[in-house]
């Protein structure tokens with residue numbers, strides 16, 4: 001197994017693990033809040049807010065998981081306009097372009113996070129700095145950029161567009 | 165001519181929106197034609213504050229709780245039963261707290277322009293709850309702040325955190341039997357029908373803080389800055405206007421919606437108060453160092469007021 | 473899960489750019505035109521988008537560049553950083569929590585046995601009725617709408633179970649998608665309704681009366697969808713109704729059937745909020761699959777979680793980007809300007825009602841329901857009340873208009889959800905909902921003309 005493939009698979013597995021934990025954690029917290037309220041007469045302070053952060057992180061991780069697994073939705077109708085001969089080239093250029101777009105978005109996401117830290121924005125419910133959660137935003141765009149870049153270098157690494 | 169925005173949470177037509185318009189008009193006049201200010205509804209206070217910090221929205225107005233995302237120190241003004249009287253509050257906030265906050269705001273990249281009042285919180289219930297004992301072990305909607313949590317724990321309710329949009333159906337379905345908001349907001353919600361008993365517990369006070377992006381402020385000429393500070397409505401004007409809104413809402417509740425309004429006597433108020441000061445250390449411990457030193461300022465100023 | 477995937481099938485040609493791109497470009501041009509911008513900047517930007525599409529970029533990235541471009545080039549006092557800020561604000565919201573929960577619960581039930589049992593029951597009870605399963609799906613949406621205040625949640629919760637079943641029974645794909653998208657939209661008409669809560673708060677109208685006012689129009693639309701389902705499937709052989717088979721399906725599906733009972737009972741009994749109901753349904757589904765049906769293995773759970781993760785990753789970022797475009801529309805005052813223009817130009821109440829409906833249908837194309845409600849209801853309500861309309865009636869009319877907006881491209885959340893959940897091309901989804909759009913427009917006219925149904 002080549003190093004690129006190994007890298008792609010490990011990153012995606014890690015994202016799946018993290019995202020899966022975040023999603024399950026959000027669900028678990030919400031359920032625990034209800035159960036604790038009905039059985040013990042008091043809900044869990046801040047449970048909803050933490051669940052929101054977990055679910056948001058899960059959604060963003062899901063976005064980059066989809067890059068190397070299952071794929072993102074595309075308007076495929078346009079494919080017929082691409083000459084057969086040029087198709088492999090267009091695919092690679094497209095992945096490179098995708099990487100560029102993700103880097104572009106990552107840059108501004110990083111700007112958002114830097115400013116959040118600079119302004120000292122803190123979650124009013126839980127007290128911790130918002131940048132600590134927001135950091136997931138540039139991270140997922142960077143991870144997506146990396147994966148698109150690897151796809152561009154070796155299109156055999158590219159997953160089939162939908163696996164199920 | 166630049167078009168500036170004053171971000172605020174009051175729905176169009178509400179007292180808060182009218183106050184926002186007064187403020188926006190005054191600043192527009194003071195700008196000498198350089199820019200206009202229009203009120204912009206932004207439903208989430210914290211989001212609005214974050215936008216003002218970045219200069220996307222130039223000005224804003226909100227409670228210290230809404231500001232908590234950027235100015236955690238100010239949330240100390242949200243301590244339950246902090247004030248003995250309106251006079252005490254006015255003295256302490258305007259002469260002692262405001263200068264301290266101004267410096268804190270400046271450090272955070274914001275210019276504090278004015279502090280007025282958006283009234284006191286009351287408790288509204290499905291049944292007469294002028295005695296808080298009726299709410300013991302009952303499910304009550306608690307907002308996601310430490311002062312709110314501690315205040316309600318002190319009344320031994322079963323606290324339920326709900327986003328405000330789920331509060332209204334939640335009241336109808338008995339998910340909660342009570343919650344707390346200021347009276348003028350209360351009368352615009354379906355709670356007047358599903359929970360028609362409003363108790364003027366006055367446990368929390370909402371200061372109403374006008375502020376703007378510091379870079380925009382520094383970009384103004386000296387004349388413009390002086391003009392703005394002279395022309396904006398005074399704290400007394402804004403507070404007096406809001407007090408009249410509270411009275412209007414009270415009449416509307418009783419006459420129009422056939423709801424119930426309970427003014428509390430000293431004995432009843434003591435039950436709501438329930439020695440909450442003993443819980444202040446717990447609340448303060450959850451706040452920032454800066455908040456705790458602001459609290460010291462408040463304590464000293466309250467003593468000074470008592471002597472006068 | 474055996475969903476038919478449009479991706480694995482060979483593409484037929486001639487589909488061109490699809491309705492989506494066309495509508496998106498139109499909407500963008502309308503926005504820019506309204507801002508008084510045309511020219512080089514616009515055409516250059518338009519060309520960039522076409523290039524990105526030609527190089528086969530995913531929709532999420534194309535829409536991301538589109539939104540970034542609007543922030544950087546066209547919106548006043550803006551920056552691409554604000555796109556990120558808006559996206560974050562959109563994700564950082566309690567009301568959105570129910571979406572991941574119902575996606576997860578739906579995936580779990582579909583892979584496990586609950587969905588199967590529910591479908592068996594629905595089929596057994598509607599056997600003999602033409603379009604029986606379609607009728608059952610519509611009714612399930614109406615029932616679910618009574619616990620959920622949101623349309624996408626209603627559509628996801630029912631659709632993830634009903635769609636595969638309808639396909640298995642041989643229903644037309646387009647019909648199935650259109651029906652689920654349309655019936656799912658009932659979520660904001662049958663109370664509780666997030667849209668009506670927003671209208672009530674923004675215009676100081678009684679939300680209780682709005683909720684009551686939505687019941688009959690909601691049931692009317694459900695009824696129309698039922699009739700349409702029967703009419704479209706008259707020739708479908710749906711077997712014969714057998715009381716014993718129905719009874720057996722109830723016994724076999726007892727634990728699955730308890731799910732809606734627990735959800736409805738929990739919410740109306742005051743045990744949990746609609747958002748929490750999503751988490752509770754997830755817990756219940758997990759317990760039933762784990763301890764009662766016991767067909768799922770740990771590996772299956774992992775698959776369910778990853779499946780849901782990817783679906784979320786496709787859906788929520790799109791919703792978040794759309795919400796940023798809505799914020800721009802709000803801050804630039806585009807739609808507000810339209811309202812002012814209409815209010816000044818038209819005095820005749822009937823013409824006004826028609827104009828406002830057209831405006832709202834247009835707005836429904838480019839704005840998401842909640843933001844449109846917040847921005848436009850305080851502007852429109854006084855104009856309509858001035859012209860003699862009842863504020864509650866107008867609230868329901870406005871909700872109905874924006875409900876239709878769930879099905880109109882380019883910004884139609886039910887379309888996006890259908891695209892993600894049923895793995896279909898956007899243009900295909902759009903074509904699927906067209907007949908239902910016509911049906912809903914007829915319904916809208918009825919709701920406008922008969923205020924007695926509302927107040």
Ligand code: NA
Nearest residue numbers: 617620659664
């Ligand atoms: Na509903």
Ligand code: NA
Nearest residue numbers: 836877880883
């Ligand atoms: Na739409």
